[in-house]
Amino acid sequence: MTTPNSWTIAAAREALRKGEISAVDLTMSCLTAIDAGDGLNAFVHKTPEIALEQARAADARLKAGDAPAMCGIPLGIKDLFCTKGVPSQAASNILKGFKPEYESTVTTKLFDAGAVMLGKLSMDEFAMGSSNETACYGNVVSPWRRKGDTTALTPGGSSGGSASAVAADLCLAATGTDTGGSIRQPAAFTGITGIKPTYGRVSRWGVVAFASSLDQAGPMTKSVRDAAIFLNAMSGHDPKDSTSADIAVPDFEAALTGDIRGKKIGIPREYRLDGIPAEIDALWQQGIEMLRDAGAEIVDISLPHTKYALPAYYVIAPAEASSNLARYDGVRYGHRAKLAQGDGITEMYEKTRAEGFGKEVQRRIMVGTYVLSAGFYDAYYNRARKVRALIKRDFEQVFAAGIDAILTPATPSSAFGLGEIASADPVEMYLNDVFTVTVNLAGLPGISVPVGLDAKGLPLGLQLIGKPWEEGDLLNHAYVLERAAGFVSKPEKWW
Amino acid sequence: MSIDIDTARKVAKLARIRVEEAALPELARELSGILGFMEQLNEVNVEGVEPMTSVTPMRLKRRADVVTDGNIQAQVLKNAPDAREGFFAVPKVVE
Numbered sequence: 008m009t010t011p012n013s014w015t016i017a018a019a020r021e022a023l024r025k026g027e028i029s030a031v032d033l034t035m036s037c038l039t040a041i042d043a044g045d046g047l048n049a050f051v052h053k054t055p056e057i058a059l060e061q062a063r064a065a066d067a068r069l070k071a072g073d074a075p076a077m078c079g080i081p082l083g084i085k086d087l088f089c090t091k092g093v094p095s096q097a098a099s100n101i102l103k104g105f106k107p108e109y110e111s112t113v114t115t116k117l118f119d120a121g122a123v124m125l126g127k128l129s130m131d132e133f134a135m136g137s138s139n140e141t142a143c144y145g146n147v148v149s150p151w152r153r154k155g156d157t158t159a160l161t162p163g164g165s166s167g168g169s170a171s172a173v174a175a176d177l178c179l180a181a182t183g184t185d186t187g188g189s190i191r192q193p194a195a196f197t198g199i200t201g202i203k204p205t206y207g208r209v210s211r212w213g214v215v216a217f218a219s220s221l222d223q224a225g226p227m228t229k230s231v232r233d234a235a236i237f238l239n240a241m242s243g244h245d246p247k248d249s250t251s252a253d254i255a256v257p258d259f260e261a262a263l264t265g266d267i268r269g270k271k272i273g274i275p276r277e278y279r280l281d282g283i284p285a286e287i288d289a290l291w292q293q294g295i296e297m298l299r300d301a302g303a304e305i306v307d308i309s310l311p312h313t314k315y316a317l318p319a320y321y322v323i324a325p326a327e328a329s330s331n332l333a334r335y336d337g338v339r340y341g342h343r344a345k346l347a348q349g350d351g352i353t354e355m356y357e358k359t360r361a362e363g364f365g366k367e368v369q370r371r372i373m374v375g376t377y378v379l380s381a382g383f384y385d386a387y388y389n390r391a392r393k394v395r396a397l398i399k400r401d402f403e404q405v406f407a408a409g410i411d412a413i414l415t416p417a418t419p420s421s422a423f424g425l426g427e428i429a430s431a432d433p434v435e436m437y438l439n440d441v442f443t444v445t446v447n448l449a450g451l452p453g454i455s456v457p458v459g460l461d462a463k464g465l466p467l468g469l470q471l472i473g474k475p476w477e478e479g480d481l482l483n484h485a486y487v488l489e490r491a492a493g494f495v496s497k498p499e500k501w502w
Numbered sequence: 503m504s505i506d507i508d509t510a511r512k513v514a515k516l517a518r519i520r521v522e523e524a525a526l527p528e529l530a531r532e533l534s535g536i537l538g539f540m541e542q543l544n545e546v547n548v549e550g551v552e553p554m555t556s557v558t559p560m561r562l563k564r565r566a567d568v569v570t571d572g573n574i575q576a577q578v579l580k581n582a583p584d585a586r587e588g589f590f591a592v593p594k595v596v597e
Contacts, residue, residue, distance in 0.1 A: 205558070244563075318542045329517065336518070337583060339590060340583075354593075357519060360518055361520035370536070374536055376513050376516045377509075387543075389553050390548060392553035392554050395553075432535060433535070434535060437539075450558055
């Protein structure tokens, strides 16, 4: 018999509605797991009082028969989301002590639907990283370990706290955000499901901005059905975010028919990279067979500008970040450096930002500053935006040719050890995003589904990419892949 | 394009991040490495391509230009490191 904290949203929804468990008991089960899971360092601000109050309110709604799908579901919230009166610091020292006076649109929607917040989850500082090693809270540890080996592994990043917490059953699901792969890569590393919706599907209001033309929030869950349920509760137009699309949100769960007969699945040849482990290629091939067996047609496609996605991203994302992060100046919120005699406002800015931002964030702000500076704007920033237009056109052309979804690996490897990459070259870490970053540049929805384990016993995922605004169809493809793969492995409890 | 120490110093200044003189060579080396990675973009023929300005082809929603919020001075100042008499306080800006 499994404890309730390990349930899916769908299972908990049914048990809650039938009265087999109360939201308070379900929440208590998660709070107990969270306290026992401190070794993972995933939850960095615990909010048990808020959780129990919300759970009691959810029980009242359940009793009254007014219970939306997420009512009484205990969630972890990434530290990037502003939550009223609760520390929200994007895992950065520069926002130390910041307690927002407002609630992000996503968390407002979730709470209105009756969801329960267990606490805030660690992440890479300002969502910049692929290993959760840049958080001011210290590293998050994955619940997964290599067979016969106790090396601490990364849960991936930037939504590493979310991934670790969901995989270790500290919560039923968690919010994530994805600028270049920050939902899908950690989901793949920890054997869970993560979807980045179409740019504009989910409001970014109250989510600490990294790169505004790329950022999108999404759910990280234990199943594709849960992703559909959760995404429905997050989505929709928000007058406070002018880039959120004013189009209807369909019932994503209803799209899960399990029937993809006659659908065309594109396999992009440019995603076959040199130096990728044979296991990743084999997994990809298995995924292709699974979709073919389900009646889909497999089509070789070309996305010719794929190779240039990473360099374009590492111009555009830092450029936008350097503008967005200009607001952290020690005036309105967060950290302010202690000043020496005679220091003026410039010294205040410079010292505050040097003390408050970590090394990787500083590096990206300076790269962004450089590519936007006079004389280099055209050579770097404008050229990257032109390449981005070509990357987007690659996708538009294959979808126009009748492709319904694209299947690729999610990551170029399974999870690596903490400290194994961080010390070396920053560019090496950037390569983690090689399969995911194109999706952000083109604004498309993408989902990572756990499909198998590698020889070391670590999870591997595959990514499906869908057409804009067709998350329902994308989730249905993912649902078929999930059922065919039958991935049920869980990390062995050591924490 | 390689970044020299003077350029690194200038970039840090523009970004308003204090970098000690001793740390500049390392910063210059790192920035050069990252920019070197971006040089690949020069291989792409972008002749006649418009820079992408919006992710989805939609017109941003407009709203009436009216005040929708306000009278929340205490909330606005609540998280300030130094707030006095209803204002954000900073070191002297003008002599």
